[in-house]
Amino acid sequence: MNDTELEGRVAVVAGGSKGTGLATARRLRQMGAQVVTIARTAPEEGDALFVQGDLDAAAGHRPVLPLPDLFAGRRASAWW
Numbered sequence: 001m002n003d004t005e006l007e008g009r010v011a012v013v014a015g016g017s018k019g020t021g022l023a024t025a026r027r028l029r030q031m032g033a034q035v036v037t038i039a040r041t042a043p044e045e046g047d048a049l050f051v052q053g054d055l056d057a058a059a060g061h062r063p064v065l066p067l068p069d070l071f072a073g074r075r076a077s078a079w080w
Contacts (some may be wrong), residue, residue, distance in 0.1 A: 008031035
C-alpha cells in the first residue's frame with residue numbers, strides 16, 4: 001500500500017485514543033484517509049476528528065446495519 005492509497009476516503013476507528021486503535025488511526029492518516037476516532041477518552045495528540053462515545057452505554061439503540069446479515073458475509077457497502 002502506498003501513502004496515498006486511501007486519499008479521499010474516511011476511516012472510522014473505534015478505540016482510537018490509545019494503543020492499537022491509535023496506531024491504526026495514525027497509519028490510516030499516513031495513507032491519506034480522513035480519520036474519525038470513537039473512544040471514551042480523547043487522544044493526547046493527533047489531527048483526527050474525535051467523537052466521544054461509550055459502546056457499553058448503547059442500550060436501547062438499534063444498530064445502523066443489520067448485524068446478522070453483516071456477519072453472514074454481506075458487504076457493509078450494500079447498505080449505503
